[in-house]
Amino acid sequence: MPSTEERPRLGGESGEVVVVGGSAAGLYTAATVASGGRKVRVLESRPDFEPASRSLIVTDQFRTQLGTAASESIVNEIRRFELFTDGRSAQVVLARPDLIIERSRLIPALARSAQRAGAKLSFATRFLGLAPNGRGLRVEVDSAGQREELHADSVVGADGASSRVARSAGWPPVETVPLVQAIVRLPKDHPPDTTRVWFVPDDTPYFYWLIPESSERGALGIIGEEGRDTKKCLSRFLEKRQMEPLEWQGARIPVYRGWVPVRRRIGNGEVYLVGDAAAQVKVSTVGGIVTGLRGALGVGQSILRGGRNKELTALRRELATHWLIRRALHHFQQKDYSQLVDLLNVSTRESLGAINRDESTRLLWNVVCRQPRLVLLGLRGLLMGRSLKD
Secondary structure, three states, rough: OOOOOHHOOOOOOOOOOOEOOOOOOHHHHHHHHHHHHHHEEEEEEOOOOOOOOEEEEOOOOHHHOOOOEOOOOOOOOEEEEEEEEEEEEEEEEEEEEEEEEEEHHHHHHHHHHHHOOOEEEOEEEEEEEEEEEEOEEEEEEEEEEEEEEEEOOEEEOOOOOOOOHHHHOOOOOOOEEEEEEEEEEHHHHHHOOOEEOOOOOOOOOOOEEEEEEEEEEEEEEEEEEOOHHHHHHHHHHHHHHOOOOOOOEEEEEEOOOOOOOOEEEEEEEEEEEEEHHOOOOOOOOOOOOOHHHHHHHHHHHHHHHHOOHHHHHHHHHHHHHHHHHHHOOOOOHHHHHHHHHHOHHHHHHHHHHHOOOHHHHHHHHHHHOOOOOHHHHHHHHHHHHHHHHH
């Protein structure tokens, strides 16, 4: 592949990169590439960066990744997890606090960072399609009702799980699951630095959670498999705990089933995918902010330097480990979760608290070494999943 300096000039737009979608991963890609001296344009279909509110929980690796931009979006810190299943419970104290962030604060902060790096933001600009031309890629857009053509060496699809860029470039669709959560008043017995997780496999193969945004409010949510049934389950859960939803939040979250190649050559141009468009999500917890930013950094480095890079290789290993964990847990029954909680001895809980879930291979190895019987439980989960498929 030719180096950055050897790529053809496009109508005076030297080495321009077009990023489609003002997502966290898209804006981080734009900032990375613009900081490297390339001309970058971000296309956002909305008229401004005022994304819908959504409370998210991330590890402290997020703060390391973003620095100042991270601080602007953090609304709370979590220092312990409480796990519940069938009358049993276990508590995990975190050595480094998890962070509760507000998406509606994060996106504008990342947009400002991208602009400071030199990226240009184009609002009310909807991506329509792309095709090769003699020197790179022709990008068709609708800009405030007017059809236009842009030209670029590289196009980055950062436009979510139903990415139009991915479809235009020939990637297969990404499977998604519904995430639904309700903002509620935090119960009086709920410490504002504690996240609670409930495993109820009759309702969902994933889990329920309650993450405090502050001492007054929290987000009670669920990941399911069918959107309508998922909201019904959450409504029943709320009623059982006598909580009233103050507002509802929801999204479709990609499910990682294996590595999605992030680059395709089309004619003389290159198309990349980042974040949800490439299913860069920890499928064990269906969290994608930290991994999406890692994917964005890797793609940004690939555009600047050409070829593969260590960040994407490491991300692929990380996502594969989470996929293994999800496969082991996905067909657990209530008795299996009860056994799992019973096996979380002091030593195992110390590992869970000391090593965050964005270091999954190290975490898994330490937990298994401290409680070998978890291996048998995990193998049983994998075999249950295989027998159901057969």
